[in-house]
Amino acid sequence: MRLKIKFNLALLVLALVPLLSIFFAQALMERMLETQKESVLTTARALSLAYADRPEIFTSDAVTPFAPDVTSRIEITPLSGQPEIDGKIDDWESYMVQSVPLEYGFGSPSDRSVSARYRVGSYGKAIYLAIEVEARSSYKRFPEQAISEFEQNLNDDAVDQILLSTVDVDGQFRQFHIKPHNSGQLSAYVLDRNGLLLRDEAGNVVREWDIRGEVRARTGGYDLEIKMYRSAVGPALGLGVMNVAWMLGQPKVEVIRSCESLADPLRLQAVFEPSSREVQNVIKQLARSEESRIWVVDTERRIIAHAENLKSVDLNVEDQDLINVNRSSGNLIEGFVLFVAPIVRPLLNLWIDPGTYQFPELPSGTWQKKNPEIDVALNGKAVAQLVREPNEEGGGVISAAYPVEVGDSVVGAVFVQETTNKILAMRYQTLELLIAFMLVVLLSYALIQGALVRSVSKRLDDLSDQTKNAFDKDGKIVGRIIPHESRDEIGVLSRSLSSISIRLKDYTQYLENLSRRLSHELNTPIAVVRSSLELLSKTASKEQSQVYMERAAGGIRRLDNLVKRMSEASALEASLTSEELEVIDLCALVTVSVEEYQAAYGGHQFKVVFAESPLRVKVSPEAFRQMLDKLIENANEFSEPGSSIDIALSLIGSEVMLQVTNQGPLIPVEHQAQIFDSMVSDRRHTTQSSEQGHLGLGLYIVR
Numbered sequence: 001m002r003l004k005i006k007f008n009l010a011l012l013v014l015a016l017v018p019l020l021s022i023f024f025a026q027a028l029m030e031r032m033l034e035t036q037k038e039s040v041l042t043t044a045r046a047l048s049l050a051y052a053d054r055p056e057i058f059t060s061d062a063v064t065p066f067a068p069d070v071t072s073r074i075e076i077t078p079l080s081g082q083p084e085i086d087g088k089i090d091d092w093e094s095y096m097v098q099s100v101p102l103e104y105g106f107g108s109p110s111d112r113s114v115s116a117r118y119r120v121g122s123y124g125k126a127i128y129l130a131i132e133v134e135a136r137s138s139y140k141r142f143p144e145q146a147i148s149e150f151e152q153n154l155n156d157d158a159v160d161q162i163l164l165s166t167v168d169v170d171g172q173f174r175q176f177h178i179k180p181h182n183s184g185q186l187s188a189y190v191l192d193r194n195g196l197l198l199r200d201e202a203g204n205v206v207r208e209w210d211i212r213g214e215v216r217a218r219t220g221g222y223d224l225e226i227k228m229y230r231s232a233v234g235p236a237l238g239l240g241v242m243n244v245a246w247m248l249g250q251p252k253v254e255v256i257r258s259c260e261s262l263a264d265p266l267r268l269q270a271v272f273e274p275s276s277r278e279v280q281n282v283i284k285q286l287a288r289s290e291e292s293r294i295w296v297v298d299t300e301r302r303i304i305a306h307a308e309n310l311k312s313v314d315l316n317v318e319d320q321d322l323i324n325v326n327r328s329s330g331n332l333i334e335g336f337v338l339f340v341a342p343i344v345r346p347l348l349n350l351w352i353d354p355g356t357y358q359f360p361e362l363p364s365g366t367w368q369k370k371n372p373e374i375d376v377a378l379n380g381k382a383v384a385q386l387v388r389e390p391n392e393e394g395g396g397v398i399s400a401a402y403p404v405e406v407g408d409s410v411v412g413a414v415f416v417q418e419t420t421n422k423i424l425a426m427r428y429q430t431l432e433l434l435i436a437f438m439l440v441v442l443l444s445y446a447l448i449q450g451a452l453v454r455s456v457s458k459r460l461d462d463l464s465d466q467t468k469n470a471f472d473k474d475g476k477i478v479g480r481i482i483p484h485e486s487r488d489e490i491g492v493l494s495r496s497l498s499s500i501s502i503r504l505k506d507y508t509q510y511l512e513n514l515s516r517r518l519s520h521e522l523n524t525p526i527a528v529v530r531s532s533l534e535l536l537s538k539t540a541s542k543e544q545s546q547v548y549m550e551r552a553a554g555g556i557r558r559l560d561n562l563v564k565r566m567s568e569a570s571a572l573e574a575s576l577t578s579e580e581l582e583v584i585d586l587c588a589l590v591t592v593s594v595e596e597y598q599a600a601y602g603g604h605q606f607k608v609v610f611a612e613s614p615l616r617v618k619v620s621p622e623a624f625r626q627m628l629d630k631l632i633e634n635a636n637e638f639s640e641p642g643s644s645i646d647i648a649l650s651l652i653g654s655e656v657m658l659q660v661t662n663q664g665p666l667i668p669v670e671h672q673a674q675i676f677d678s679m680v681s682d683r684r685h686t687t688q689s690s691e692q693g694h695l696g697l698g699l700y701i702v703r
Contacts, residue, residue, distance in 0.1 A: 007453045014445065018438035022431060029427045033386060033420060037398050040418045041384040043294075044402035047414040051296060051404045057305075058298045058404070058411040074100070074237050074258065074269040079121040079128065080307055085225045087184060087216030089119075089130040096293070096306055097121045097130075102241060105256035114243035114254050122273065127233050129213075129226040131162065135243050162224065163240030163255070164188070164211075165262040169231050173265040176208055178226065186213035186226065195263055236268035272302065292418040296404075299378060299412060377401035377413035386420070459490050463497065470501050477505040522562065528555035584621055585614040586649055586656065593628055594647060601636050604645050611650035628658075630702045635662035676703040 051057065077097045084091065097119040105112055119130040162178040175191035188211035190198040198206040213226035240257040261267040296304040376383040384400035397417045404412040463481070470479040483498035484491040532552035536545055587610045594606045635645050643663040650657050667675060676699045 007449055010449075015442060018435060018442075021434055021438065025427060025430055025434060029423055032423050032426075033398070036418065036420070036423065037384050037386060037400070040292075040398045040400040040416050041382060041402065043418075044384075044400045044414045044416040045382065047294065047296070047416070048402040048404045051412065051414065052406055055406045055411055057296075073272045074120060075302060076127065076233070076271060076273040077119075077121045077303055078273075078305060079123040082123045083121070083128050083130070083225065083227075085128075085212070085214050085227050087214035087223055087225055089132065089223045089225060092119055092121075092130045095121060096295075096303075098303065099132075100258070102239065102256040102258050104258065104260055106254065112254060112256065113245055113252075114241060114256060116241045116256060118239055118258065120237075122230065125230050127228050127230055129224075129228075129239070131224045131226070131239070131241070132221070133160075133223070133241055133243070134221040135160070135245075160222075160244055161242045162186070162226070163238075163242060163257070163262050164226075165238040165240075165265070165268055166232055167234045167236035167265055167268065169234040171234065174232070175262065176211060178211065178213065178224075180215045184214055184216065186211075186215055186224065188212070233271060235271055236265060237271050238262045238268040292416065294417075295415045297374060297413055297415065299410065301374065301378075304412065371401075371415065373399050373401035374413050374415050377403045377415070378410055379403075380405070380410050456490065459484070459494075463490070463494055467497060467501075477501065477508050480505065522559065525555035525558040525562075528552065528558075579620040579623055581618050581620055583616055583618045586617050586619070586624070587613040587615050589621060589624065590628070590647060590649060593625060593632075597632050597645075601632070601645075603641055604636060604639060604643060607644055607646045609646065609648040611648075615649055615651060615656065617656055627702050628660075630699065631658075631660040634699060635660050638662060638664040640664050675699050 075098060077095070079095045079097070081095070083095075099117045099119050102116045102118065103109075109115060114133065114135045116131055116133045118132075121128050121130075159179055161180070164176040164178060166174050166176075168174055173193075175195065176188045177191060177197075178186050178188045180186055188208040190206045190208050192198045200206055210232065211226065211228045213224055215222055215224045238257065238259040238261075240255055240262050243254045243256075245252045245254070259267055259269050293307070295306040298304055373383050373385070380403050382400070382402045384398065387397050387399050397419050399415070399417050401413050401415045403410045404414060463484075466479075466481045470477055470481055472478045479501075481494065481498040481501045484494040529552045532548040532555070536548040536552070539545055539548070590608060590610075594608050598606050632645065632647075639645060639662040646659070646661040648657075648659040648661075650659075
């Protein structure tokens, strides 16, 4: 397998690291969801314990003295904000106020040409009403200039209007007709006990200026918003919608109501309003901004208090506040990761839905009656679970409900929902940054590894080409491998191969010249033997024959010496492995040897220098003496006649250095690094002749 393929496989294995990181992020998110679930249940439990000390808020039924037997109720829900009176009722959805239909009227609902739903809430010192009217005919506004017609009470039923009956805080029964104007504003007119427009002493129609509102037409009907002071609504309230449909030039009037009768205070709806301020303040302190909703309900599943602020989070929004990513860092790597993050977003979107996670809107007015968590809590058990929307991986809210117990009785329940938006957004951005970071790492690794692999491959290919080109087709070395100066493994390999190629080239040259050397070295002794034998056969003198015999024997000894020297190198390594070592004084051994050398090589003066004496070392005396003989023999052959040969022994650390110095021609530069190699011989500069053959093995034996 090629080196590039191996590196690519290693890169693929490294690519598993981001997958493991992604699985870890997923596991971390699941753990965070479990922790959030425990936190939501803890919030519900804390609220439950707080409300257990206030049982009166679950029993404040506020029955009107005018209708002690009434069972129909109208709930006034505390609002978390002040509605804007503009005829647009979209903002009421965020207040989560129950929407109640007007059920009373002539005939069945399917036979009526008008239907309506209403909401009632309170904020501060005001009561707010939102009414949605569905009518087959558009409403008729009443012009300002036609107000005089009311004085005669002629066209009172000629326009659509809202009918309002209340028992105020002072126990007074009051009735109002609320009519639209061309400007879209609503005007409230007071009725007397007979149901007629109330007039002042001057005979003018009396208007209720503390009741105001706005109407806004839409396709299929119209919407109204009404504001009145809290003092106008006491223990009882009733609402009605009068719709005027014109048929053949004549008005057809239909009235639908929230109660049986708007003219009888005994038939109005009883007002139910929790002791809301204190209750609202408690849940607002625990409701987390932008991510939770809290309700408190009684055993009849009526809303006692609520607070909510659910916000959808668009995971594609880069600068959302849910996760504070420091994008002003000067770190180059971090900046590059943040630059790459949007690029990997389409890849991440294939796995995770990148759109806005919408949180489930619960049905107005009846959601708490069908909620399974509240059912469990009202049965005295706590519950918490992750609710996921269909077709959304991981989206939804965590719902928890906890019973409110007073003694052994369950008087209500606390229901808490908290969005998983923050965790989802955190997971998305974490995975986005993680994948971006890993891509940057992998890309950097791939670029670096690619450059490294290319460099290594190129150098190895060059080395391979040099090795191939160093040999011809017959296997003969014709070139050399150029050593690389780098200190890495390839540089070491190139230098080793270069050294081997040089030695092989020299060895090849030596072998090529071996026949010539052998011919040269063998011709002389063979010629001596041949001539001696020829002369011996021709002479009859015994003395002369003896001379020829000795000369022939000398030639044979020289031939024998050449053969021994050739086999000496090959046998030396085997003999050294079996040689016994002993501790001797090298100074004494060298001194004795020098005395013998002085006698053998009288033409030279030998000098000995010892750094310290005695110098005891564990060696093979015979091998050391043989090594010294070869060095002295080599120095003798390359020394100027009459010059001195110096021998020095010194101790360097734990090693002994032997130096043999002679005066003579310098060793050629090209041979200085090879003189201790086998079969290296250059006798061109020798100063003395020798009868022995020289095959380039002397200093190799020394090494």
